[in-house]
C-alpha cells in the first residue's frame with residue numbers, strides 16, 4: 580500500500596542535503612522523489628533540453644499529477660537545475676507548497692552557523708505549512724530515529740562488503756531507495772528483515788563470486804544499472820552514490836547542542852557531493868572506500884548535464900587512477916540503459 584493509501588501525509592524531497600528529520604518531526608513521511616523514466620515531452624516544454632535528466636524526470640511526474648498527493652515539497656540550491664525546478668514547481672503544482680533551502684558550500688563552522696539559520700526558516704515553514712509545532716524533543720526523537728536507520732544501512736553495507744551477508748548490489752539499491760521513501764521506524768523493520776534473509780543466504784555459501792564492482796556517481800536511482808552488471812557475472816559489493824551510501828554517511832548529530840545546529844553540522848559534513856567546495860574531500864573519501872572494499876573495478880555513473888560532477892570528473896578520474904583501480908565512466912540520461920551501455924559493461928568486465 581502507498582503512504583497515501585495508508586492515509587500517511589507525505590512531504591517530498593530531492594537533494595541529500597535536506598535534513599528530513601525536520602519533516603519527520605512535523606509529522607510528515609519524508610519521501611525522496613524519483614521521476615518518470617519515460618518522457619511525454621512536457622518537461623522539455625517547461626525546461627531547457629540541457630537540464631539534468633533526473634530533475635526533468637521529476638518535473639514530468641509533477642506535471643502529470645503524480646505528486647499531487649504531497650502536502651509539501653523541499654528543494655535546495657544544491658545545483659542550478661534544482662533551483663530552476665523550484666521556480667517551475669510553483670506554477671506546475673501550485674497546490675503543493677514548496678520551500679527552497681539554501682545549503683552552504685562549506686562544511687566549516689561558518690557554514691554550519693549559516694545553515695542552522697536556514698534550517699530555522701525551514702522549520703518555521705514546516706510548522707506553518709503542516710499546521711504543527713516542532714519542539715526540540717520531537718526533533719531529537721526524529722534525529723535518533725534516522726541516526727538508527729542510517730547506522731543499520733551502513734551496517735548492511737559493511738556486511739555486504741565483507742561477505743557476511745549475501746545481498747546483490749541491485750537489492751541494496753532498492754533497499755536504500757525504499758528507506759528514503761518510508762518513515763524511519765518502518766524502514767528499519769524492513770531493513771532488519773532483509774538483512775536476516777541475506778545472512779541466511781550467505782550461510783548456504785552460494786554467494787556470487789564474480790569481479791567485484793563499486794558503483795559511484797550522482798543521482799543514480801535505478802537498480803537496473805547494478806542488475807545489468809550482475810547479469811554479466813559481476814558482484815556489486817559497494818557504492819558511493821547520492822541515493823546510496825552517501826545517504827547513510829551523515830554522522831549522528833551531536834545530542835549536546837541545539838538540534839538545528841547539530842543537524843546543520845552533520846549534514847554539511849556527510850560524504851560530500853561535488854557541489855561542495857572541498858573537492859579533495861570527495862575524492863579522498865572515494866579512494867578510502869576503494870581501499871577498504873578492494874573492488875576489481877569502479878563504475879562511475881553520471882547523469883548528463885550535472886555540472887557539479889562533470890566539473891570535478893578530471894580530478895576524480897586522476898584520484899581513481901592514483902588508486903590504481905580500473906574505472907568505467909558512464910554518462911546516463913535517466914533511462915534504464917541501452918544496448919550500447921550493455922556492450923560497454925561487458926567489455927569493461929572482460930578487462931578486470
Ligand code: SF4
Pocket residue numbers: 631632633634657658659660661797798882884885886887888
Ligand atoms: S544529479 Fe547533479 S544536476 Fe541533477 S539534481 Fe543532482 S546535483 Fe543537480
